[in-house]
Amino acid sequence: MDQKKGTENVLLDVDFLQKLVVGIGEVSEITGVPARKIRYWEEKGIIQSEKEGEGTTRRYNYLNIKKILLIQELVEEGYTLDSAAKKVEDRMENLNEAFRKLATLATDQKDDA
DNA sequence: GTTCTCACA
DNA sequence: TGTGAGAA
Secondary structure, eight states: OOSOOOHHHHHHHHHHHHTOEEOHHHHHHHHOOOHHHHHHHHHHTSSOOEEOTTSOOEEEEHHHHHHHHHHHHHHHTTOOHHHHHHHHHHHHHHHHHHHHHHHHHHHHTTOOO
């Protein structure tokens, strides 16, 4: 992590994150949040999962996982589910915007030789 | 492995 | 707000 990284490495990071999609069980394991709680939150409308084609299994990308993680930490700090979800969604917009810019920069600077 | 619903605290 | 259990 200390050598000069080429632009392709940056692209790999973004591409890697974008392709991370797992089931509720995996999310439950990596976030420590019980699967039932995740479904409960989605039922409340504070998180959104993606359905996989014809199957009914929920799929979660890294943004969803990050959202779940953030909300979980906020709730553990004493926030109510609603307020935690509100704060997280607000922060997610900033994060997405920053990552969008990063992806744009990484894509544009691939030919400066 | 996943989904749902009913019920309870 | 979050869980347990049964059933598909």
